[in-house]
Amino acid sequence: MSWRSEVYDHYDVTLQRNLTETQQPFSMTIVFTCKTHPHHHTSVRTRLRGKTGDGTSNLQKDVDICLRKQGRKRVKPTSSAIPYTEAGHCALIALHCAKNAHPINSVLDEDYRLEVEMLRPGTKLPRAMSVHWDMVYIYVQTSIAVKNYFLVC
Numbered sequence: 001m002s003w004r005s006e007v008y009d010h011y012d013v014t015l016q017r018n019l020t021e022t023q024q025p026f027s028m029t030i031v032f033t034c035k036t037h038p039h040h041h042t043s044v045r046t047r048l049r050g051k052t053g054d055g056t057s058n059l060q061k062d063v064d065i066c067l068r069k070q071g072r073k074r075v076k077p078t079s080s081a082i083p084y085t086e087a088g089h090c091a092l093i094a095l096h097c098a099k100n101a102h103p104i105n106s107v108l109d110e111d112y113r114l115e116v117e118m119l120r121p122g123t124k125l126p127r128a129m130s131v132h133w134d135m136v137y138i139y140v141q142t143s144i145a146v147k148n149y150f151l152v153c
Helices: 006-010 057-069 086-100 104-108 110-119 128-152
Strands: 011-019 025-034 045-048
Touching: 006 011, 006 057, 025 057, 045 057, 086 104, 086 128, 104 110, 104 128
Parallel strands: none
Antiparallel strands: 011 025, 025 045
16 A cells, blocks of 8 residues: 555554444454554544545644644645655764764664654664665765776776
8 A cells, every 4th residue: 555645654553343233344444543642643543445435624723733743843845855764864874974974873872763753753773784784885875986987987
């Protein structure tokens, strides 16, 4: 299933199997649970599996309420915003360490972890060895590109 709205990023999405009284399969329900502050939501949002195209307005209202209770508001992404991906985040950390001669274990710094949590709650940071191997991979791939560049010249 492909979710197109960024509103789904706020939720853990699970599938609930509904049975009849005789324990026969009846329907499936999609359950939306807030990833970071489920206690800010008065109820858990659900949607029948066959009704996935019904829109996101109720989910968005719940997100806005949750963010307001946190003292935040929704920021609509602009065309210049880089969409978050775990792989992209890891690549940026490796590049940052390499370009600025920062140690790879800077991802363990508590202040950095708090900053990441503030900007994107629930984000998992890579281990220091993962940053190391990402840097090695970037170095090797860049070396190949440089070598190929000079072979053509």
